Amino acid sequence: MNEPRPPAVALEGVGKRFGSGATAVDALTEIDLSVAAGEFVSLIGPSGCGKSTLLRIIANLIDPSEGSVLVNGKPARQARLDQDYGIAFQQAGLLEWRTVQANVELPLALHGMRREERRSQAAELLELVGLGDFGSHRPSQLSGGMQQRVAIARALARRPALLLMDEPFGALDEMTRERMQSELIRICAETRAAVVFVTHSIPEAVFLSQRAVVMSPRPGRITEIIDVPPGTRDEDFREADAFYATITEVREALRARTREGSP
Amino acid sequence: MLLLALLLLAAAWELYKLAAPDDGVRIGDALILPRSDDASMPHLSRIFEVFGEQEVAGVAGGGTVLSSVVDAVWYSLRLAVAGFAAGVAVGFVLALAMQRVRVVERALLPWVVLSQTVPLIALAPLVYGWSGNLSLFGLDWQPWMSVSVIAAYLAFFPVAIGVLRGFSSPTPVQTELLAACAASWWQTLLRLRLPASVAYTIPALKLAAAAAIVGAIVAEISIGLNGGIGRLIISYAQQATGDPARIYAPIIGAAAMGVVAVGLVGLLGVALRRYQPEETA
Amino acid sequence: MRTGAVWTGRVFSGIWPPLLFGIGFLVSWELFVLLRDIEPFVLPKPSAIFEQLGENLDTILAAAWDTGRNALVGLALGLVTGLAAALLASWLRSLEELLTPLTAAAAAIPIVALTPILNTMFSSTSSTPRRLIVMIYVFFPIFINTLKGLRQVDPVHAELMRSYAASSWTTTRIVRLPGALPYFFTGLKIASSGAVIAAIVSEYFGGLQQGLGPAITSAAAASAYPRAWAIVTAAIALGLAFYVVALLAERVAMPWQRPQGELT
Numbered sequence: 001m002n003e004p005r006p007p008a009v010a011l012e013g014v015g016k017r018f019g020s021g022a023t024a025v026d027a028l029t030e031i032d033l034s035v036a037a038g039e040f041v042s043l044i045g046p047s048g049c050g051k052s053t054l055l056r057i058i059a060n061l062i063d064p065s066e067g068s069v070l071v072n073g074k075p076a077r078q079a080r081l082d083q084d085y086g087i088a089f090q091q092a093g094l095l096e097w098r099t100v101q102a103n104v105e106l107p108l109a110l111h112g113m114r115r116e117e118r119r120s121q122a123a124e125l126l127e128l129v130g131l132g133d134f135g136s137h138r139p140s141q142l143s144g145g146m147q148q149r150v151a152i153a154r155a156l157a158r159r160p161a162l163l164l165m166d167e168p169f170g171a172l173d174e175m176t177r178e179r180m181q182s183e184l185i186r187i188c189a190e191t192r193a194a195v196v197f198v199t200h201s202i203p204e205a206v207f208l209s210q211r212a213v214v215m216s217p218r219p220g221r222i223t224e225i226i227d228v229p230p231g232t233r234d235e236d237f238r239e240a241d242a243f244y245a246t247i248t249e250v251r252e253a254l255r256a257r258t259r260e261g262s263p
Numbered sequence: 264m265l266l267l268a269l270l271l272l273a274a275a276w277e278l279y280k281l282a283a284p285d286d287g288v289r290i291g292d293a294l295i296l297p298r299s300d301d302a303s304m305p306h307l308s309r310i311f312e313v314f315g316e317q318e319v320a321g322v323a324g325g326g327t328v329l330s331s332v333v334d335a336v337w338y339s340l341r342l343a344v345a346g347f348a349a350g351v352a353v354g355f356v357l358a359l360a361m362q363r364v365r366v367v368e369r370a371l372l373p374w375v376v377l378s379q380t381v382p383l384i385a386l387a388p389l390v391y392g393w394s395g396n397l398s399l400f401g402l403d404w405q406p407w408m409s410v411s412v413i414a415a416y417l418a419f420f421p422v423a424i425g426v427l428r429g430f431s432s433p434t435p436v437q438t439e440l441l442a443a444c445a446a447s448w449w450q451t452l453l454r455l456r457l458p459a460s461v462a463y464t465i466p467a468l469k470l471a472a473a474a475a476i477v478g479a480i481v482a483e484i485s486i487g488l489n490g491g492i493g494r495l496i497i498s499y500a501q502q503a504t505g506d507p508a509r510i511y512a513p514i515i516g517a518a519a520m521g522v523v524a525v526g527l528v529g530l531l532g533v534a535l536r537r538y539q540p541e542e543t544a
Numbered sequence: 545m546r547t548g549a550v551w552t553g554r555v556f557s558g559i560w561p562p563l564l565f566g567i568g569f570l571v572s573w574e575l576f577v578l579l580r581d582i583e584p585f586v587l588p589k590p591s592a593i594f595e596q597l598g599e600n601l602d603t604i605l606a607a608a609w610d611t612g613r614n615a616l617v618g619l620a621l622g623l624v625t626g627l628a629a630a631l632l633a634s635w636l637r638s639l640e641e642l643l644t645p646l647t648a649a650a651a652a653i654p655i656v657a658l659t660p661i662l663n664t665m666f667s668s669t670s671s672t673p674r675r676l677i678v679m680i681y682v683f684f685p686i687f688i689n690t691l692k693g694l695r696q697v698d699p700v701h702a703e704l705m706r707s708y709a710a711s712s713w714t715t716t717r718i719v720r721l722p723g724a725l726p727y728f729f730t731g732l733k734i735a736s737s738g739a740v741i742a743a744i745v746s747e748y749f750g751g752l753q754q755g756l757g758p759a760i761t762s763a764a765a766a767s768a769y770p771r772a773w774a775i776v777t778a779a780i781a782l783g784l785a786f787y788v789v790a791l792l793a794e795r796v797a798m799p800w801q802r803p804q805g806e807l808t
Contacts, residue, residue: 056703059707061703061706061707080707080709081709083708083709085707087703087704087707089700089703089704091700093698093700093701093703093704095701095718095719095722096800096801097722097725097798097800106708106718107708110708110710110714110718111708138800140800264641264642264644264645265645265646265649267642268642268643268645268646271642287666295672297662297665297666298665298666302664303664303665303666304665366561369558369561369562370561370562370564370565371562371565372562373562374562374565374566377784379737380733380737380783380784380786380787381737381740381741381779381780381783381784381787382740382741382744382745382779382780382782382783383780384741384744384745385744385756385757385760385775385776385779385780386776387748388748388760388761388764388765388772389760389764389769389772389773389776393585393586469651469652472652473651473652473654476654477654477656477657477745480654480657481656481745481748484748484749485748485761485764496657496660496749497660497749497750499660500660500663500664500749500750501750507664510660510661510664511661514657514658514660514661517653517654517657518653518654518657520654521652521653521654522649522652522653524652525651525652526652
């Protein structure tokens with residue numbers, strides 16, 4: 001009954017160069033990474049390490065200069081055309097002129113779903129993110145955290161196998177951020193989607209993911225992949241020894257690279 | 264690019280003359296496309312020719328059309344500039360007052376904003392009776408003063424709004440910075456608000472210049488002031504049956520007047536470009 | 545509930561300074577003319593103006609109707625041409641580059657001065673020249689503002705639509721057009737009041753003797769100054785009416801911009 005799902009993301013030898021000649025910038029070099037189906041992986045590193053670029057390459061919003069990108073077993077472009085992933089950015093990017101419900105329905109409407117089906121799907125998704133009563137509100141009436149939740153609901157609209165998130169909680173305050181992290185864990189457990197999550201917060205990476213991919217800049221590359229010990233992700237985990245130990249591990253991986261690579 | 268656009272327009276003009284019926288195109292009783300005979304739409308070459316003609320045929324010593332137009336433009340321009348200067352000065356002072364005293368802003372700004380939406384130009388004919396009958400501070404009211412007053416009146420409003428907006432444009436961070444340096448209201452004005460307002464003042468001055476020009480021309484027509492370009496347009500228009508191409512001359516003069524006025528403000532903007540943000544395409 | 549009361553309170557405190565100023569202005573005007581014995585040709589009393597407004601209401605309304613009709617037709621024509629040009633220019637960069645210097649030149653030129661030319665091109669007994677002047681006047685703010693709106697797209701929205709593999713037309717329909725609406729309405733508000741202004745000013749350049757402009761001129765020439773001022777008041781009211789309609793259209797078309805209470 002359970003046929004093995006292909007890896008959500010398979011990157012081999014991926015590189016990206018901007019510009020040419022003497023002024024070329026190697027945003028990414030020799031990226032090899034595999035994300036299993038249903039796995040939560042975060043990309044963490046300082047500015048300029050290429051994590052956002054890598055996310056956009058997976059999303060087929062940018063083309064790599066070299067290497068192969070497979071999403072859900074298909075080339076990235078095909079995966080985008082088939083709508084195999086959902087994406088959420090740092091700004092929620094909701095369309096102010098649509099209601100919350102209409103915003104969640106957007107990806108469904110674009111690919112021809114009928115109105116009743118769209119409506120019930122969107123309602124379900126809003127329930128999932130805890131905003132079931134806010135369907136007819138306007139985005140301007142919602143706080144930042146709520147808008148981000150709508151953006152996540154929208155990203156899940158087509159029940160994708162992969163969720164791509166580019167620092168979605170970056171604009172929120174710390175308390176809201178922690179709340180949203182717990183929400184996200186719950187949502188992922190229910191949808192069984194794989195997640196590639198870009199962040200520059202170490203505790204966030206450790207709390208959310210099963211593996212933390214540490215990256216460093218100039219040129220952008222993966223320096224280390226750290227396994228986060230399994231365990232229930234609840235508020236207790238934030239105070240567990242394993243949590244702090246892993247945070248330290250990630251921090252040192254980041255620092256080691258910085259010491260090596262800094263001028 | 265402007266040259267190309269003008270050339271295309273010129274080509275369109277001559278092409279229309281070629282292709283369209285002499286009597287124009289009608290729907291029912293109403294003309295929707297203009298008549299294209301030589302009386303209604305002279306050839307462009309004819310329009311240029313007109314400038315060289317004697318103003319009054321057969322009168323020796325009279326000037327050419329070109330010289331008449333230039334004289335009239337010079338006359339009107341001075342009136343418009345006088346009005347413009349007065350309007351800008353008063354507008355500036357009002358903006359200062361509105362910035363300094365919040366109550367003044369709350370009481371006056373709605374009216375000033377509202378005035379942008381209503382045809383103030385309708386007041387132009389009303390100054391008709393002032394000349395010859397009014398005496399202010401011992402000075403007899405001259406007709407040309409009415410023209411300048413109208414120009415000033417029309418220039419005043421955009422300047423007041425634009426300058427106030429410019430004075431209010433600094434961010435809270437910037438005003439807080441100056442407050443932390445114990446700067447007085449005057450210093451804050453000089454060092455922060457004034458430079459910040461340049462980006463808003465220049466477009467407002469362009470609007471005001473264009474408004475002053477139109478106001479001056481319309482006022483001249485309403486008052487019947489001789490010597491100005493407004494009067495020249497009307498008198499040539501009345502002679503139009505005799506020589507239809509002639510009316511283009513003063514109108515081109517008026518257009519040139521507008522371009523010169525706005526262009527001068529533009530030059531001011533270039534001189535002050537240090538205070539304006541970079542224009543991104 | 546609380547938000548409603550707070551909002552009304554804010555509106556109220558916002559209204560009384562300008563309202564008081566307006567009333568005070570009219571009162572001091574009346575007193576000034578009265579006490580200093582000012583002749584009506586300089587400045588009539590507000591009460592005299594009001595009286596003339598009532599007495600001549602029929603003729604004034606007829607004149608307003610003539611001017612208003614010209615303004616309306618010109619506004620409609622200018623809207624259609626301005627929108628079409630903006631849509632085309634957002635699509636064809638070359639068109640935009642051609643039109644932009646023209647718009648800068650047009651802002652400097654007193655467009656109404658073209659009226660006599662149009663009077664000979666059409667006929668001086670037709671309303672078309674005035675309507676065309678209004679059309680030209682309206683075209684530019686509509687064109688400039690709508691084009692600006694069409695050109696700017698929030699980068700997040702652009703990336704989102706790309707992630708949906710949406711076609712270029714779909715992106716235009718879903719993101720670009722609704723996003724351009726606020727800019728269009730900015731242009732419409734300028735254009736609608738500008739239409740009335742252009743309609744009236746073009747009446748000063750000869751042609752038919754209908755409309756508010758000639759009515760004002762003839763009243764002034766006949767030294768009937770309170771009546772002239774009364775017609776001016778009607779002209780102002782007409783301009784205001786056009787502007788208010790544009791304002792209402794904006795509110796109706798973009799309900800999401802209305803200030804509402806915020807939740808957390």
